[in-house]
Structures are given as structure tokens and as C-alpha cells.
Amino acid sequence: MEHTDHAPNPVPTNPFEHADDGSDTTAAGPEAALVLNVGRNATLTLGTDALIVLDEGLKHQRAPGNLCGLLPQFSKTTRAVPFYNVLWAELDSFEVVIHYAQPTGKEGCRVECICYTVMDKTLHGYTKTWVDALMDRAYPSNTKRRKRMKVLINPFGGQGNAQRLWAREVEPIFAAARCEVDVERTAYKGHAMEIAENLDVEAVDVVACASGDGLPYEVFNGLAKQAEPRRALRKVAVAQIPCGSGNAMAVNLYGTDSPSLAAVAIVKGVRTALDLTAITQGANTYYSFLSQAVGIVAESDLGTESLRWMGGFRFKWGVLVRLLGKTIYPAELSVVVDSDDKRAIRETYRHAIDEHQVATTKHLPAEAYPSSDDNATTPSTLPSLTYGTISDPLPPCFQTQDLPTLGNFFVGNMCLMSADARFFVTALPTDGRLDMINIDGSIPRTTALRMLSTIEQGTLINFPEVSYRKVLAYRITPRMNATPPGRRWRARAGRWLGGAGSQREGLISIDGERVPFEAYQAEVVRGLGTVLKSVRMGLKGWEGAVTWNSCGTVLKKRGRTAKAAAAATKDDADKPDVPVEDAPTTTKTRGRPATKDAANAKSAVTSEEKASPRKRGRPPKAGETAKSHADQEAAKKTL
Numbered sequence: 001m002e003h004t005d006h007a008p009n010p011v012p013t014n015p016f017e018h019a020d021d022g023s024d025t026t027a028a029g030p031e032a033a034l035v036l037n038v039g040r041n042a043t044l045t046l047g048t049d050a051l052i053v054l055d056e057g058l059k060h061q062r063a064p065g066n067l068c069g070l071l072p073q074f075s076k077t078t079r080a081v082p083f084y085n086v087l088w089a090e091l092d093s094f095e096v097v098i099h100y101a102q103p104t105g106k107e108g109c110r111v112e113c114i115c116y117t118v119m120d121k122t123l124h125g126y127t128k129t130w131v132d133a134l135m136d137r138a139y140p141s142n143t144k145r146r147k148r149m150k151v152l153i154n155p156f157g158g159q160g161n162a163q164r165l166w167a168r169e170v171e172p173i174f175a176a177a178r179c180e181v182d183v184e185r186t187a188y189k190g191h192a193m194e195i196a197e198n199l200d201v202e203a204v205d206v207v208a209c210a211s212g213d214g215l216p217y218e219v220f221n222g223l224a225k226q227a228e229p230r231r232a233l234r235k236v237a238v239a240q241i242p243c244g245s246g247n248a249m250a251v252n253l254y255g256t257d258s259p260s261l262a263a264v265a266i267v268k269g270v271r272t273a274l275d276l277t278a279i280t281q282g283a284n285t286y287y288s289f290l291s292q293a294v295g296i297v298a299e300s301d302l303g304t305e306s307l308r309w310m311g312g313f314r315f316k317w318g319v320l321v322r323l324l325g326k327t328i329y330p331a332e333l334s335v336v337v338d339s340d341d342k343r344a345i346r347e348t349y350r351h352a353i354d355e356h357q358v359a360t361t362k363h364l365p366a367e368a369y370p371s372s373d374d375n376a377t378t379p380s381t382l383p384s385l386t387y388g389t390i391s392d393p394l395p396p397c398f399q400t401q402d403l404p405t406l407g408n409f410f411v412g413n414m415c416l417m418s419a420d421a422r423f424f425v426t427a428l429p430t431d432g433r434l435d436m437i438n439i440d441g442s443i444p445r446t447t448a449l450r451m452l453s454t455i456e457q458g459t460l461i462n463f464p465e466v467s468y469r470k471v472l473a474y475r476i477t478p479r480m481n482a483t484p485p486g487r488r489w490r491a492r493a494g495r496w497l498g499g500a501g502s503q504r505e506g507l508i509s510i511d512g513e514r515v516p517f518e519a520y521q522a523e524v525v526r527g528l529g530t531v532l533k534s535v536r537m538g539l540k541g542w543e544g545a546v547t548w549n550s551c552g553t554v555l556k557k558r559g560r561t562a563k564a565a566a567a568a569t570k571d572d573a574d575k576p577d578v579p580v581e582d583a584p585t586t587t588k589t590r591g592r593p594a595t596k597d598a599a600n601a602k603s604a605v606t607s608e609e610k611a612s613p614r615k616r617g618r619p620p621k622a623g624e625t626a627k628s629h630a631d632q633e634a635a636k637k638t639l
């Protein structure tokens with residue numbers, strides 16, 4: 001059952017392009033309905049998209065919520081586990097053990113285990129083939145199994161819960177999926193960058209950051225400092241386990257800010273190229289994966305530290321106060337524009353998304369960078385910048401404009417800046433373009449407020465007052481806004497209300513991190529970074545493709561998710577869960593599930609053993625059927 005490397009696919013220049021190598025293992029075909037008999041009354045079937053468990057023993061379970069379980073309730077005898085949710089399957093002697101992610105009532109999932117003994121000993125070879133076929137469906141050819149992960153935990157990320165979230169929600173999933181995990185906690189600002197700079201890129205597939213967006217930013221920049229930076233950025237995928245206050249990477253790539261759902265998305269994630277933006281400022285070069293902001297967004301993000309007690313609301317409050325105060329942030333802006341026609345930009349985007357969705361429904365091995373291409377084709381050095389650096393004279397292809405009343409300058413590489421902030425609705429992962437938004441700060445307050453209310457729906461682009469462009473490069477020189485003498489008290493009150501306190505200096509944010517308030521030049525470098533993207537969110541309520549940044553759809557789905565999850569919970573109420581206990585205490589796991597998870601699976605088996613002679617070892621005696629009380633109990637334990 002060891003995973004064998006698949007034949008390399010041609011490297012797509014655009015992750016939305018698909019190389020059809022005919023390796024669609026999930027499509028319905030002659031062998032799409034392989035059935036495994038695991039007892040007289042139970043079968044495991046490989047359906048088109050899911051593993052179907054049919055067990056007559058399930059029929060007689062009592063629903064716990066049904067008059068304290070006193071009234072018998074006949075439940076479904078089948079249950080479907082989407083292949084996406086299957087974390088691992090193996091044949092241990094004659095026992096088929098399947099670990100999978102089971103959605104929980106709230107937005108999340110936990111590891112559960114299906115465990116059946118194959119009674120017919122002559123079926124060993126067939127069973128092994130069946131388990132292999134299940135694994136092929138659980139991990140299509142473009143998905144690497146048993147990813148080798150370096151996990152970085154920012155103990156101070158978000159509300160300081162990263163360590164707890166990792167241990168309770170994420171580690172059991174990585175362990176069940178047999179990932180190799182090496183955990184390290186960051187001890188200071190910049191530590192993640194150092195770790196990434198010194199990482200052995202041959203030994204690691206993924207750096208997963210249990211943090212906000214700050215650690216992924218550091219990791220990209222650390223990889224860019226390696227001796228062979230381009231190779232390192234191609235070889236190692238950067239992932240996020242959302243544990244911070246800003247989790248845009250997870251929301252965009254996995255369609256969720258739930259740590260456990262993100263963990264499944266990482267396990268099942270497909271390597272995908274991502275544009276990075278090279279930013280030169282003074283003597284420094286930064287690589288940005290998410291956004292750059294000058295003006296109201298930067299101020300509301302970085303300049304509201306004194307309002308941390310407000311939690312997530314502090315950003316919205318910061319924006320509101322500044323909008324109502326008509327705060328302006330003058331700057332000179334020079335841009336290499338690709339397109340400023342909103343209609344054309346939308347069309348291009350729709351076309352790319354359509355192509356992507358067609359490919360996704362065909363289960364094509366999309367977005368994959370074959371792991372074998374790293375050595376052969378990736379140059380080791382970073383590409384030279386087409387438009388030079390901030391120290392060079394401005395090339396003539398830049399269009400320059402003075403913006404004395406600039407309110408918001410925001411540039412993005414991904415759609416969502418948080419779960420409910422859809423700013424860059426036409427951003428694509430590797431189109432080699434940045435989405436740039438400019439809004440004048442002197443627009444009427446009512447218009448500004450209306451704009452604010454449309455960010456969640458992603459319709460900000462529709463306002464004629466909003467300049468929305470696709471750009472290749474830009475240079476911005478921000479200036480401090482001199483407050484007229486008669487308005488100083490007002491400015492001071494505004495700063496206090498907006499959380500800026502005594503801060504006098506302007507703010508620039510790159511991926512949410514503060515950089516010096518001085519001119520910088522930015523240029524998009526196509527496909528320089530690598531991330532993991534969830535091809536499907538096969539958990540209940542998340543069925544279907546989650547496209548790169550159609551997360552507006554995802555957000556709409558969130559409503560359904562909650563309902564679906566609630567329905568699922570009700571539906572499955574009569575199916576006692578195998579609880580996922582606290583995470584293993586070890587921080588390094590290889591091969592089999594780590595301690596408690598393994599114990600977990602084991603305890604399920606052990607209780608089955610006690611309950612049913614059908615499980616493990618002894619074949620059933622004459623007259624023993626799956627409908628026997630013991631078998632029903634065993635079925636309850638496993639499902």
C-alpha cells in the first residue's frame with residue numbers, strides 16, 4: 001500500500017491549466033463500484049465520489065436524542081464518506097481500518113475510524129487491492145500522501161490559542177493521515193524567517209504555520225533568503241493552520257478559517273504556484289503573498305493596537321472612524337497598468353474560473369507542480385526584476401499621478417483579506433498581475449459607508465468612485481498629511497478614537513506586517529511561490545469545488561454549511577462517535593498515528609473485540625449474524 005510516485009505531469013504555466021494524463025482515478029468506470037464484503041450483512045463500496053458503508057446492523061440503533069434513547073428509531077443502514085474525507089486506509093491482517101474526517105456540528109471535523117474484519121480469508125488479495133483502490137481515490141494522482149511537514153506555531157498568534165488549537169484540532173488529523181510532522185514554536189518576531197532560511201528543503205514538503213498571516217509571510221521571505229531561493233520557493237509549499245487574527249491565506253486557499261478543516265485541506269492539498277510580489281524599499285527586498293496597503297486599511301490594521309480589546313471588530317471600527325473623519329493619505333503613485341477596464345477584467349476572470357471549474361468537475365490533476373520537476377527545471381536564483389528597484393530611475397512605462405487626497409490604496413494577490421472582506425474579486429493565483437484599488441478620501445461619507453457595506457459581498461468594484469486595475473508593477477511615495485492648524489483638535493480626537501493614540505508616523509502594511517513609511521516599488525513575480533490548495537471541500541456542506549477565489553460562493557455556502565452540519569448532526573445523532581481525544585504529547589510523528597490517536601483507533605477496535613466475535617480473529621459461529629446484539633453494539637462503536 002506504499003504510495004508510489006506518479007508519472008510527472010507537464011508543468012502548467014497557469015495553475016488553472018490542466019494536463020490531462022488520463023489518470024482520473026475517481027471517474028466512474030468499470031471498476032468504480034468495487035464492493036468489499038466485510039460480513040454477512042455489511043459491505044464497503046467504492047462509489048463515484050464516496051465510500052459507501054452498508055451495514056444492516058446500523059438499523060437497530062437507538063437515537064440518543066429520542067426520549068433519552070428509549071424509543072427505538074430505525075436509522076439508515078448506509079453512510080457515505082466522501083473520498084476527500086478519507087485520511088488513511090490500511091489492511092492489518094484481515095482487518096480493514098479506515099480513518100476519516102467526520103464533520104462536527106460546529107464548523108470543524110474530527111478523526112473517526114471505520115474498522116471491519118474480512119471474514120472470508122480467501123479474499124485477502126482482493127481486500128488489499130480494494131484498500132489500494134480506496135487510497136487512490138482518497139489521494140488522487142496530484143495529491144502527495146504522507147506529506148513531510150515542518151509545523152511552526154506562533155504561541156502569541158491571534159488570541160494566543162495556536163498551541164491548543166494545534167494539539168486538539170490539527171495534530172490528530174495529520175497523525176491519522178500519516179504525515180511526518182516536526183513541530184517548532186516561534187520564540188520571537190523573525191524566528192519563522194530564520195527557520196525557513198535554514199530549512200533543509202529536501203527533507204520537507206510543507207511548512208505549515210499555526211498562526212495568522214504573519215508567519216507565512218516570514219516563511220516566504222525566509223525561503224527567498226536560501227542559497228537557492230527560487231528552488232526553495234518551488235520545492236516547499238507554505239500552508240496556514242488558521243490560528244491568528246488575520247487568516248486570509250487559509251480562507252482563500254482552503255475556504256475556511258477552521259483549523260481542523262484547514263488541516264484536512266492541507267493533507268489533501270495540491271501543490272499550486274502562487275504569484276509573489278517583490279517589493280524593494282531602501283536596501284530591503286520583501287516578498288508579499290497577500291497584499292500591500294497605504295492609507296485607511298493599513299492604518300486600521302496596524303494603527304489600532306490600543307483597541308486590541310475589541311477583538312476582530314477593531315479593524316472595522318478603525319475603518320469606520322477614519323471614513324467618518326474623511327482621513328486622507330497623500331501619495332505619488334506610478335503604475336505599469338495591464339488593464340483598467342473593469343468589464344474586461346471581470347470577463348478575463350470569469351473565463352479563468354470557468355476553465356478551472358470544468359477541469360475540477362472532471363477531477364483532472366489540476367494545479368499540480370510535479371514534485372519531480374524541482375531539480376530539473378527550476379533555476380536556483382531569483383528572477384531579475386523587470387522594472388528594477390526603488391533605487392533605480394523610474395522606467396518610462398510607469399504612469400505617474402499625484403494623489404493629494406488618497407483615502408485608500410490597497411493592492412492584493414488573493415480575493416479575501418479576511419473571511420468577510422472580499423476586496424480583490426478578480427485576483428487569480430498566477431496571472432502575473434496584481435489587483436489594485438484606489439479610493440479618494442474626499443468622497444462623501446454616505447458613499448464611503450455604502451462602499452463599506454459592500455465589501456462582504458465583493459461588489460466594491462462596482463462603484464464608479466473605486467479605481468480597480470490590473471497592474472504589473474507600481475511605485476508609491478507616501479507623504480505625511482499636514483493637518484491644517486485649525487483642525488488639530490479634531491485630528492487628535494480622530495486619532496484617539498481610531499486607536500492610533502500618539503502615533504504620528506504614517507503606516508504601510510505588507511501582508512499585515514509593518515514596514516518603514518517610505519517609498520517602495522513593487523513588481524509581481526509570476527508563480528514564484530508554492531502553496532497548497534484544496535481541490536474539493538468534501539466535508540458535509542462543503543461539497544463541490546472551492547475555486548481559487550470564488551470564496552464569495554464559499555461564504556454563501558457557510559450559511560448552508562452551518563445548516564448542513566446541523567442536519568448532519570441530527571441525521572447522525574444515532575451514530576455514536578469515536579471521540580478524537582486530546583492530541584499526542586509527542587511532537588514528532590512518523591508513520592502510524594501518534595500515540596493517543598493510535599490508542600483511539602485501537603480502543604475502538606478493542607471495544608469491538610469485546611462486543612463482537614465477528615471482529616478480529618475468530619470467525620462467526622453458526623447462527624451468528626450481524627443483527628445480533630453484539631454486532632449492533634460493535635457497529636455503534638465503529639460508526
Ligand SMILES: Nc1ncnc2c1ncn2[C@@H]1O[C@H](COP(=O)(O)OP(=O)(O)OP(=O)(O)O)[C@@H](O)[C@H]1O
Pocket residue numbers: 154155156157158159186187188189190191210211212213214215218243244245246247512513
Ligand atoms: N514568539 C513570538 N513572540 C513575539 N512575536 C512573535 C512570536 N512568534 C511570531 N511572532 C510575530 O507575531 C506577528 C504576528 O503573527 P501572526 O500573524 O501569526 O498573528 P496574528 O495574531 O494574526 O497577527 P497580528 O498580531 O498582526 O494580528 C508576526 O510578525 C510574527 O513575526
